[in-house]
Amino acid sequence: MSYTEATLQLLSPAGSLVESDATAEYLPYVEKLSDDQLREFHRTMVITRAFDLEATNLQRQGQMGLWVPSLGQEAAQVGSGFAARDQDHIFPSYREHAVGIIRGLDALDIIRMLRGLTHGGWDSDKVKNFHIYTLVLGSQTLHATGYAMGLTLDGVTATGDPETDQAVVVYFGDGATSQGDVSEALIFAASYQTPTLFFLQNNQWAISVPVERQSRTPLYLRPAGFGIPGIQIDGNDVLISYASSRKYLEEARSGGGPRFIEALTYRMGAHTSSDDPTKYRKDAETAHWAELDPISRFETYLRGRGESDAFFRDLAVEAADYASDIRTRTLALENPTAELIFDNVYSEPHALVAEQKAWLENYESSFDQGGAA
Amino acid sequence: MSGVQTMAMAKALNAGLRQAMLDDPKVLLMGEDIGPLGGVFRVTEGLLAEFGDKRVMDTPLAESGIVGTAIGLAMRGYRPVCEIQFDGFVYPAFDQITSQLAKMTNRHEGKLQMPVVIRIPYGGHIGAVEHHQESPEAYFAHTAGLRLVSPSSPNDAYWMIQEAIASNDPVVFFEPKSRYWPKGEVDTSASPQALHSSRVVREGTEVTLVGHGAMLAVLLQAAEVAAEEGTSIEVVDLRSLSPVDYEPILASVRKTGRLVVAQEAPGFVSLGSEIAATVTERAFYSLEAPVIRVAGFDTPFPPAKLEAVYLPDADRVLEAVDRALAY
Ligand SMILES: Cc1ncc(C[n+]2csc(CCOP(=O)(O)OP(=O)(O)O)c2C)c(N)n1
Ligand SMILES: [Mg+2]
Numbered sequence: 001m002s003y004t005e006a007t008l009q010l011l012s013p014a015g016s017l018v019e020s021d022a023t024a025e026y027l028p029y030v031e032k033l034s035d036d037q038l039r040e041f042h043r044t045m046v047i048t049r050a051f052d053l054e055a056t057n058l059q060r061q062g063q064m065g066l067w068v069p070s071l072g073q074e075a076a077q078v079g080s081g082f083a084a085r086d087q088d089h090i091f092p093s094y095r096e097h098a099v100g101i102i103r104g105l106d107a108l109d110i111i112r113m114l115r116g117l118t119h120g121g122w123d124s125d126k127v128k129n130f131h132i133y134t135l136v137l138g139s140q141t142l143h144a145t146g147y148a149m150g151l152t153l154d155g156v157t158a159t160g161d162p163e164t165d166q167a168v169v170v171y172f173g174d175g176a177t178s179q180g181d182v183s184e185a186l187i188f189a190a191s192y193q194t195p196t197l198f199f200l201q202n203n204q205w206a207i208s209v210p211v212e213r214q215s216r217t218p219l220y221l222r223p224a225g226f227g228i229p230g231i232q233i234d235g236n237d238v239l240i241s242y243a244s245s246r247k248y249l250e251e252a253r254s255g256g257g258p259r260f261i262e263a264l265t266y267r268m269g270a271h272t273s274s275d276d277p278t279k280y281r282k283d284a285e286t287a288h289w290a291e292l293d294p295i296s297r298f299e300t301y302l303r304g305r306g307e308s309d310a311f312f313r314d315l316a317v318e319a320a321d322y323a324s325d326i327r328t329r330t331l332a333l334e335n336p337t338a339e340l341i342f343d344n345v346y347s348e349p350h351a352l353v354a355e356q357k358a359w360l361e362n363y364e365s366s367f368d369q370g371g372a373a
Numbered sequence: 374m375s376g377v378q379t380m381a382m383a384k385a386l387n388a389g390l391r392q393a394m395l396d397d398p399k400v401l402l403m404g405e406d407i408g409p410l411g412g413v414f415r416v417t418e419g420l421l422a423e424f425g426d427k428r429v430m431d432t433p434l435a436e437s438g439i440v441g442t443a444i445g446l447a448m449r450g451y452r453p454v455c456e457i458q459f460d461g462f463v464y465p466a467f468d469q470i471t472s473q474l475a476k477m478t479n480r481h482e483g484k485l486q487m488p489v490v491i492r493i494p495y496g497g498h499i500g501a502v503e504h505h506q507e508s509p510e511a512y513f514a515h516t517a518g519l520r521l522v523s524p525s526s527p528n529d530a531y532w533m534i535q536e537a538i539a540s541n542d543p544v545v546f547f548e549p550k551s552r553y554w555p556k557g558e559v560d561t562s563a564s565p566q567a568l569h570s571s572r573v574v575r576e577g578t579e580v581t582l583v584g585h586g587a588m589l590a591v592l593l594q595a596a597e598v599a600a601e602e603g604t605s606i607e608v609v610d611l612r613s614l615s616p617v618d619y620e621p622i623l624a625s626v627r628k629t630g631r632l633v634v635a636q637e638a639p640g641f642v643s644l645g646s647e648i649a650a651t652v653t654e655r656a657f658y659s660l661e662a663p664v665i666r667v668a669g670f671d672t673p674f675p676p677a678k679l680e681a682v683y684l685p686d687a688d689r690v691l692e693a694v695d696r697a698l699a700y
Contacts, residue, residue, distance in 0.1 A: 113502075115677075135461075207406045208408070209405065209406060209408075214433050279411075340679060345672045356671060363689075
């Protein structure tokens with residue numbers, strides 16, 4: 001499924017602005033962006049890609065059990081990520097590395113999780129409400145909706161002040177849309193008119209299963225059946241990703257109820273480092289999407305606006321430094337100690353867990369004394 | 374294919390599924406990524422090409438959908454074999470399995486059979502992320518109407534998957550994923566052992582060890598170490614988790630007087646607890662020591678770097694053996 005007549009786009013794959021009646025209402029959001037903000041969009045996409053490629057290498061070198069690449073999806077993530085305001089809450093799936101970086105996450109925390117040091121990795125309070133990754137597909141759409149219900153109950157949304165009114169963004173994939181949880185989230189969100197933006201990254205594949213197996217109709221049409229407005233955007237166009245998310249979030253935070261965006265993008269890499277996409281997808285398709293690359297398109301656009309060579313050169317250096325810093329710190333990561341198994345299973349003391357923790361300590365110390373077994 | 378061949382468990386399951394599909398045109402495979410990819414563990418590799426997409430269905434991404442529609446297909450006379458991608462992803466289907474699948478025959482007063490197999494790769498030892506290393510047997514063992522089995526060797530895998538498919542009741546088929554790759558001999562012409570039977574896999578006289586799935590390799594290793602230290606251990610492969618075939622276990626305990634039950638799953642309210650209680654009831658006067666359980670801790674399965682601490686290894690089993698012998 002590639003772009004359709006309904007696909008909203010502000011920046012063509014060739015890197016020039018496209019104006020159309022359909023996108024006229026989105027253009028003002030882009031016109032308000034400063035040069036610095038546009039540079040920041042590009043910078044974040046480039047850094048995320050450098051981070052992602054470095055992490056892929058680190059995984060290949062045995063530094064992580066698994067890596068989940070974001071390659072190719074930078075524009076969908078960076079546009080929507082910058083559209084959220086600081087007070088908003090973000091519920092990611094497991095591939096939204098760029099959004100995390102935008103919210104101030106130390107990307108090493110993602111590596112810590114996929115290296116097998118922790119199941120979580122960060123404290124959302126410290127990274128502008130960027131919640132931890134969820135691996136069970138679709139579950140987080142319900143959490144995001146419930147969180148948004150809480151915002152409504154607390155009266156911290158729809159007061160009329162966009163600077164403080166809160167909203168929620170939830171990310172999920174095309175495969176996840178088939179989970180019952182996602183439909184239930186749409187039902188609850190519609191029923192309680194929550195300030196939720198459902199941001200679907202349709203990267204065309206759920207591991208080896210093409211999106212056509214999940215849906216016969218374009219997925220942006222699905223929310224209409226739940227009473228939720230939805231649109232389809234070119235997810236490799238960072239400008240429409242930003243503008244549409246900004247617009248929908250403003251509508252949601254001002255009491256308009258939930259909104260749904262289907263961002264058409266492409267998983268340029270493998271599903272994860274464990275996957276071999278040559279088993280199920282064709283080179284021609286990957287080549288087609290490579291032509292639609294989000295980063296080179298935006299670079300062309302910025303150069304067309306007169307951005308200097310120096311900016312791109314400096315950015316390349318910064319990205320390489322970012323990646324090498326990640327490498328250095330990954331190699332320095334220490335393994336957790338055994339107590340972690342028992343800590344935080346409950347928030348209050350629990351007899352059985354305490355007993356087993358003590359048993360293990362005793363058992364392990366018996367080896368130190370040359371005993372046991 | 375006939376005679377004895379050496380193959381990995383993943384291949385043996387593949388061969389068993391293929392044979393079942395050849396034997397009965399009503400056998401269907403359903404699951405996520407089981408088509409062109411052949412499943413994330415390649416258990417269904419080549420089957421789409423051989424049997425076509427009407428019998429090997431790459432389904433939409435919804436476990437409740439997979440099991441729920443399998444129930445409907447079974448009502449229609451098919452014998453669906455559902456693949457759940459990883460242990461931790463079976464729960465979206467929990468309602469369909471426990472409230473629907475398990476109870477259909479009973480609710481239909483015996484007039485409806487539910488020959489549905491649910492294959493679940495389970496257990497640890499593969500260093501994977503959250504939800505990919507769990508041992509959820511007890512949830513299903515607690516539900517009447519479900520049969521549960523778990524092979525520990527390629528030969529058992531080859532035969533048990535065919536027997537499970539031939540069963541007219543639902544079978545939850547637990548595949549010890551860390552054992553997918555080690556090779557073993559598969560005798561495709563032998564007559565198979567009954568599905569719901571346990572088996573003595575190593576004879577010994579002083580202590581009995583019971584376990585299933587990937588635990589078997591650990592128990593055999595422990596028995597080997599113990600033998601070097603002069604302790605004779607008997608090892609029983611449970612194979613069937615529900616119902617449990619007690620006779621070989623009780624016969625062994627009557628001989629050894631000591632029993633250690635080991636599993637990767639958490640110990641609280643588990644198969645190990647059930648076996649300990651039953652053996653205590655039925656062989657009390659043969660026991661020289663309390664039945665001892667070795668299990669995963671009653672915590673979430675930890676991050677991969679701690680799995681070796683969490684999972685019972687030969688040392689943990691031998692520590693329990695020592696305690697049993699100390700009585
Ligand atoms: C409930 C559940 N079932 C199965 C899986 C295994 N799994 C992990 S990712 C994936 C495909 C997801 O595809 P999609 O939602 O499109 O997201 P993408 O990975 O393409 O970003 C599957 C089947 C899972 N994580 N959760
Ligand atoms: Mg996808």
